[in-house]
Amino acid sequence: MIGLFGTDPYWQELLRQEGISFTVGTTELEKLDVLIIDRIPSASELAQVRKFADSGGGILTDSLCASAVWPQLRPRKQRSKYIVPDSSPLFRNVGIVDLNTDTWLLQQANVGTTQNGISAISVGRISRGWCVLLPFRLSTVLAATGSKPRVFYARTRKQVYEIVATVGRGEVRRLISNALRFLLAEVGLPYVHIHYCRPGQSGVFGFRVDTDFDSLKNMQFTRKIADEVGMHFSWYINTKAHGQHLTHMRNSILQGHDVQIHCYEHELFPDYENNLIQLKHADSILRKAGFRPIGAAAPYGEWNPEWNKALSKLGFLYSSDFALVYDDLPTRPVIDGKPSSVLQIPVHPICLGRLAASRADSAEMIDYFKRYIELQTSRFEPCFLYGHPANIARFPSVIETVLKYGLLRCGSWSSLTDYARWWQERGKAEFRVGKQSGKFVLETTRQKPELEIMIEWQDRYRCLPFRSGSFDLDKLSWQPLPPRVAFNRRTVAARRHDRGLIGKEILRQLRKRIQIKGRHSK
Ligand SMILES: [Zn+2]
Known part of the structure; x- marks a missing residue:
């Protein structure tokens, strides 16, 4: 114990x-x-x-x-x-x-x-x-x-x-x-x-799309890619930019897919009141179009406690913001000494656009995402990527290759919202494990068919159903853990460049805000 x-x-x-x-x-x-x-x-x-x-x-x-x-x-x-x-x-x-x-x-x-x-x-x-x-x-x-x-x-x-x-x-x-x-x-x-995944699964793969200010044409193209690889995406809607098209999009681009909130104004506010107003506004636009949002992803991946408080007030289940958490299992940020009611569903923060800005060619982009997928599956951890329709339309063969590889390695896809719901239930499950006359005894309050218990022992693992029972370590049929992914020493050298990025970043932020102001005034 x-x-x-x-x-x-x-x-x-x-x-x-x-x-x-x-x-x-x-x-x-x-x-x-x-x-x-x-x-x-x-x-x-x-x-x-x-x-x-x-x-x-x-x-x-x-x-x-x-x-x-x-x-x-x-x-x-x-x-x-x-x-x-x-x-x-x-x-x-x-x-x-x-x-x-x-x-x-x-x-x-x-x-x-x-x-x-x-x-x-x-x-x-x-x-x-x-x-x-x-x-x-x-x-x-x-x-x-x-x-x-x-x-x-x-x-x-x-x-x-x-x-x-x-x-x-x-x-x-x-x-x-x-x-x-x-x-x-x-x-x-x-x-x-x-286990971090549903029974029988060794990984979780999903794709988040932030609609930002993208054209209907690019969004249609993104939907086509989803259909081609056979998965549903999680869409986070800029309700100010796309609100008037939502009824049409509901029966075409977004049909059957997971639809949640990106924003009304494409920015995160420092205060509670404004975040609340923005979320209410976005929520009502989506509801009028027939959607029932329970999740959000703030513009630019930003996060602050006031945003979290507004989400909590409105009863949102989760948010996905890499300025707080990325490359992790879902978590509840601790606010005022208590875990928040709002889950974080982390994504990997590097999207196609960031790789394109670094002048990556198609092979380099594919290599980057494949390595990330391999790392996450070696950890049995979820693998949620994200992107924007414009970049998906610009690099269709890259995204198709990456999505197919993710599906192959993880075995299936999940929307961020479904995974958040499942994680919420996982969080309620309780069990005890103890030893009695040489055997391990599992005690669960309730049998839960949607969960599995994972036992790791000497580079091997075995999953058992989530229910009371006993097991003998010597008699379980084990599977080898995936091989350890070698640590890449080059990441240390790359970290030393973080400081030089600050000036560059200020310029990028300025350019972004100017672009958005331009769009608002149109
Ligand atoms: Zn955005």
């Missing part, structure tokens, strides 16, 4: 994303296999935590909490931009972990390095047990909601970049889930969690 020592909402949300069974505010430490220390223990609790380590249990915490328990540890404060992976199992299928926050480094650190080449994470024995000591406070890292230009490595002549969250939430979560896999394995236990 994994136990959270305190009640930190960021830790709880991350463990729910993974779909693992855990206890909160745990006091009976002797019942645990792995203890996550998410707050500094009080003076009276210190002996209890040390006793747990003496008993041989695994500990996952940050270096500040650890130094309160073991004063011989002396963390040194340093601002860290990111952690570069090494060959440790903690970095299995993990890329550069973007932090851009204060970290506390230990002399004992031996895994991963900061941008300055200093060791970042400490993995080793404390007393009889194993521990993983992170150099960052999870709540501090995940509370940061800023965004900035980031280079995404591609084999192109010019840098490929987009404005995304300063924190790589997906990599932070994957690093932590690998730490849990490692600590559980050290005490002889498998990693058991609710």
Whole structure:
């Protein structure tokens, strides 16, 4: 059993994303296999935590909490931009972990390095047990909601970049889930969690279209591509630009597809009132045309808490904004100390347009998206791409090849909205796993045919139906985990260009706003 020592909402949300069974505010430490220390223990609790380590249990915490328990540890404060992976199992299928926050480094650190080449994470024995000591406070890292230009490595002549969250939430979560896999394995236990996909599926593939100011002709063409590859897209409508065509589009371009809100005015507002007005307006235009939106994707992938509050007020199920989260499992942003009712359904932030701006040729574009699809499927994680009709019409063979490859690797497609609905149900499922007379016992409150439990053990995995039962690790028929995707060292060199992008980005933003102003005045 994994136990959270305190009640930190960021830790709880991350463990729910993974779909693992855990206890909160745990006091009976002797019942645990792995203890996550998410707050500094009080003076009276210190002996209890040390006793747990003496008993041989695994500990996952940050270096500040650890130094309160073991004063011989002396963390040194340093601002860290990111952690570069090494060959440790903690970095299995993990890329550069973007932090851009204060970290506390230990002399004992031996895994991963900061941008300055200093060791970042400490993995080793404390007393009889194993521990993983992170150099960052999870709540501090995940509370940061800023965004900035980031280079995404591609084999192109010019840098490929987009404005995304300063924190790589997906990599932070994957690093932590690998730490849990490692600590559980050290005490002889498998990693058991609710699968990220529907039963029988090894991946999730989807495509989001932002209609922006595109022509009907380009949107018709986009629909044709969807029909040719045999999938439905998720369309996010600019209701001001396309509102008058929606009734017609409903019976043609959008028929049978997932239709949600992009915007009324193509911009995100800093305040709650304006975001609310814009969302209500867009919602009423879509409703008049016969649609029932429950999701949104803000212009430019931007996000702020006021946008989230407006979505929550109107009862929206989800939003998809890479300025907050990208390349991750769905998550609920923590707002005012509580997970929001509005889910985030992350997409990969680089679209065809960004690759075209970097003068990528067709082969380079296909190579870029194929590598991303391969990485996500190796992680069993969803693979949602996005684009705009104009670029789809400009590079039809690229998009067709990419979509066909995504379908082949992931096995099927899903709309973002269907996946959000499924994820919402997944979040309600609870189970316990324990050991009784040599066998593992799964206990679920209710049987859920739409979910599976995934068991990972020594580079192998097995999915079981989500219902109570027991299993013997030696007798399960296992499948090998997909091979580890090698970390590309060139991504480190690419990261050093992030700073030079800021001036370029200011110009791009200015050009975008001028273009839009021009369109508004027409
Ligand atoms: Zn847009």
